[in-house]
Amino acid sequence: MKFLKSVASVLIFAGLINVHLHGQTITINEVMADPAGADYYDEFIELYNCGDSAIALNGWYLKINDYADTLSFVPDYGDTLRPYGFAVIMDRGYLVENNSSTYEDLIPDSALLITIQDNSLARSGLTNSAASQIYLFNVQDDTISAVLTTAKPLSGYSWEKIISDGNNQISNWGNSRNLRGTPGFLNSLAPRDRDVAVSGLK
Secondary structure, eight states: OHHHHHHHHHHHHHHHHTOOGGGOOEEEEEEEOSOSSOOTTTOEEEEEEOSSSOEEOTTOEEEETTEEEEEEEOTTTOSEEOTTOEEEEEOHHHHTSOOOOTTTTTSOTTSEEEEESSSSTTTTOOOSSSOOEEEEEOTTOOEEEEEEOOSSOOTTOOEEESSTTSOOSGGGEEEOSSTTOOTTSOOTTSOOSOOOOOOOOO
């Protein structure tokens, strides 16, 4: 009976994260929970706008294992995520206090950079010893995206969504092929526009 209850709760949660709520097009697209080396400053959560309209993120927030992180915006970047654009959410140690430059040569200028109200995501950093539930809420407290990360991620490699505008079930996620992940640009696991093949040669 306990086993059946556990399976039911997993299925309920899987169903929840598979729902595309409120017609929103913003999705959690990548999570770096266990950066190479020290975890300080280099964790990030990436958002992607799958739609053709810009969306202002002012008043939006994350809830990570029941701890709320309010999005805070970096001067010169604004609060609006452009269509088919990426946003990278990092702690203040990286974006405000400049305590790290790990992603300096990776994050493109086109990415929207966002920080949070305090110095660590989820108060003391993203867990890398167990799975995490990460929710994104808009200013009206609607759930926009929800993700269950993997337990014990591969150190230095992010947890990437395979099809960005697809569902958030665990089958649509995997470890990045790139050390340090793909903050602010196309995920390494994303299908390319076309497969190139040669056939019919005689």
